[in-house]
Amino acid sequence: MATCLGPAAEADLTTATATSSSATAPPVRLWLQPTVIALVVVAAFIGCYVGLQRNPQPHRVPVAVAGQELPGEISQVLGDSVDVHPVADAATGRAEVERRDVVAALSGRAASDRLRLEIGGANGQSTTTAVKSLIGAYAHASGQRLTTVDVVPFARFDSRGLAGFYMAFGVTLAGFVLAQNVLGLANHLHLHHRFWLLSGASVAIGIVATVIAGPILGAVPAPVMPLAFALTLLAAAAAFTTKLLGTYLGPVGVPVATLLLLTVGNSTSGAAIGPDLLPSAAHAVSALLPPGAAVRAVTDLSYFHGAQAVQPLTTLALWAVIAATLVGLRPRLRRRRTRVTT
Numbered sequence: 001m002a003t004c005l006g007p008a009a010e011a012d013l014t015t016a017t018a019t020s021s022s023a024t025a026p027p028v029r030l031w032l033q034p035t036v037i038a039l040v041v042v043a044a045f046i047g048c049y050v051g052l053q054r055n056p057q058p059h060r061v062p063v064a065v066a067g068q069e070l071p072g073e074i075s076q077v078l079g080d081s082v083d084v085h086p087v088a089d090a091a092t093g094r095a096e097v098e099r100r101d102v103v104a105a106l107s108g109r110a111a112s113d114r115l116r117l118e119i120g121g122a123n124g125q126s127t128t129t130a131v132k133s134l135i136g137a138y139a140h141a142s143g144q145r146l147t148t149v150d151v152v153p154f155a156r157f158d159s160r161g162l163a164g165f166y167m168a169f170g171v172t173l174a175g176f177v178l179a180q181n182v183l184g185l186a187n188h189l190h191l192h193h194r195f196w197l198l199s200g201a202s203v204a205i206g207i208v209a210t211v212i213a214g215p216i217l218g219a220v221p222a223p224v225m226p227l228a229f230a231l232t233l234l235a236a237a238a239a240f241t242t243k244l245l246g247t248y249l250g251p252v253g254v255p256v257a258t259l260l261l262l263t264v265g266n267s268t269s270g271a272a273i274g275p276d277l278l279p280s281a282a283h284a285v286s287a288l289l290p291p292g293a294a295v296r297a298v299t300d301l302s303y304f305h306g307a308q309a310v311q312p313l314t315t316l317a318l319w320a321v322i323a324a325t326l327v328g329l330r331p332r333l334r335r336r337r338t339r340v341t342t
Contacts, residue, residue: 037255044259048267056277058082058130064093066107074106077138082131094118097151100304103276104131113144120152122303125161127274152303155221163219164298165271167209168291171231172261174205175238180254182239183246191331195324198239202320206232222301230297230313237290237319244323247330265291287312290319 060083065071071086085102087093093105097120108115117135119128132148139146154161178201182194189197210228213220220227238261245253245260268275268282269292275283286292293312300309 033251037252041255041258041263044263045267048263052267052273052278052282056126056130056273058127058134058277059280059283061104061127061131061134061274061276062102063131063135064096064102064105066090066093066105070106070108073142074135074138077141078134081134090116090118094151098304099307100300103127104135106135108144115139115144115146117146117148118151119148120303121150122152122154122161122299124271124274126272126277130274130277155219155302157217158219162271163213164295164302165266165269167213167220167231167298168234168269168271168294169262169266171205171209171234171294172238172266172291174209175202175235176242176257176261178202178205178235179239179242179246179257182243183254191328194243195328198243198324199236202235202239203232205235206230209235220298220302222298226301226306226309227298230294230301230309230316233313233316233320234290234294237316237323240320240323240327241290244327247327261290265289268292269295271295288315290316293319 058081060080062083062085063074064085064087065074066087066089071084074082075084085093085096087096087105090105090107093102093107096102097105097118100120100123102120103123104117104119106115106117115135117132119131121128128150136146155163157163178198182189182197185194185197206228209231210220210224214222214224214227241261242254242257245257247253249256264285268278268286268289270278270286275286275292278286287296293315297309297312297316300306300312
C-alpha cells in the first residue's frame with residue numbers, strides 16, 4: 001500500500017536527503033591536494049633528472065696549464081669552457097689535480113708537437129670526458145699529438161664512478177623515511193625521545209652504508225671512520241630537515257622534503273653529471289644541498305686524501321644542527337603564540 005506525502009513532507013525529505021548527501025561527500029580539497037602534490041613531484045623528478053642530462057655544457061672547468069704561451073692559447077681558444085690555472089711545470093699541475101684544485105693538467109714542451117693531459121678521473125666521467133674532448137679538439141686543430149693519462153682513477157669496483165651517487169641517494173632516502181616514520185610517532189614519543197631516535201638511527205645508517213659500500217663491496221675506498229662520519233651527517237641532515245618541514249608545514253612538509261632532498265638535491269649532486277657541466281642555477285645549489293655536499297665529501301675522502309672535504313662536511317653539519325635546533329624550538333614557539341593569542 002503506497003503512502004502519499006504532502007508537498008511539505010516531500011520538501012523536507014528532499015532537503016534531508018541533500019543535507020545527508022552533502023555531509024557524506026568529501027571536500028574537494030581532499031581529492032585535489034594529493035593529486036596536485038603527486039603531479040608536482042613527478043614533474044619535478046623527471047624535469048630534474050632528464051632535463052639536466054639533456055644537453056650538459058662545460059662551463060669554466062678548472063684546468064692547470066703549464067708553460068709560458070700554452071695557458072694563453074688554451075684560454076683564447078676554449079674561452080669560458082675552461083678556467084685556466086697557469087702553473088710552472090707539469091709536476092705542479094699534477095699536484096693540483098691530486099689535491100682536486102683542478103680537474104686536469106695540460107703540459108707540453110715548446111719545441112715539441114706533443115701535449116700531455118693528466119686528468120683526475122675520480123671527478124666523474126662526464127666532466128673528464130668533456131675536458132678530454134675540449135683539449136683533444138685544440139690539439140687536433142693545432143696539429144699536435146695528445147697523450148692522456150688518468151692520475152686519479154676510480155676504484156676497481158666502481159668503474160663508472162657512480163658509487164658515491166648511489167650511496168648519497170640511499171642514505172638520503174633512509175634519513176627521509178626515518179623522519180617520515182618519526183613524524184607519525186609524535187603522539188607516542190616525547191620530543192627528546194624522538195631526537196634520540198633520529199640521532200641514533202642516523203649513526204646506524206651511516207655505519208651500515210659505510211660497511212656495505214666500503215669493506216664489503218670495495219666500491220668506495222675512503223677510510224672507514226671519516227666516511228661513516230660523513231654519511232652519519234648526511235642521514236642526520238636528511239632526517240632532521242624532513243622532520244623540520246613536517247613539523248612546521250604539516251602534511252605538505254613531506255612532499256616539500258621529497259622535492260628538496262630526493263629530487264633537486266640528488267639530481268644536482270654532481271655525481272651523474274659533473275657540477276661544472278650543470279646549468280648555472282643547478283650549479284649554484286649543488287654544493288649547498290646535503291646530497292651534493294655528501295657526494296663531494298665521499299669523493300674527496302676516497303680519492304683526494306680529504307683535501308677538499310672540510311667544506312662539504314661543514315655544510316652537512318650545518319643542515320643537521322640548524323634543522324634539529326628549529327625542531328627543538330617548535331614547542332616553545334607554540335607556547336609563546338598561545339600566550340599571545342590568549
